Amino acid sequence: MALERELKIDDGDGVYAAIIDAHQGLSLEQSAALNARLVLLLANHIGDGTVIREALAKARASLTR
Secondary structure (H helix, E strand, C coil), X not given: CCCCCCCXXXXXXXXXXXXXXXXXXXXXXXXXHHHHHHHHHHHHHHCCXXXXXXXXXXXXXXXXX
């Protein structure tokens, strides 16, 4: 399975808002912990190490642009 980059979320704005809302009132440390837990939950849901590694590489590369 390859990393799917086409938008598949039917309510992208709503999901984005839910992610932002989940961070409301959290410290920077709590926010980072929430992000880490979310990544691990979603990585487990995906279940394909190759796809997860590709996503990590693309996300990391986007920080250096």
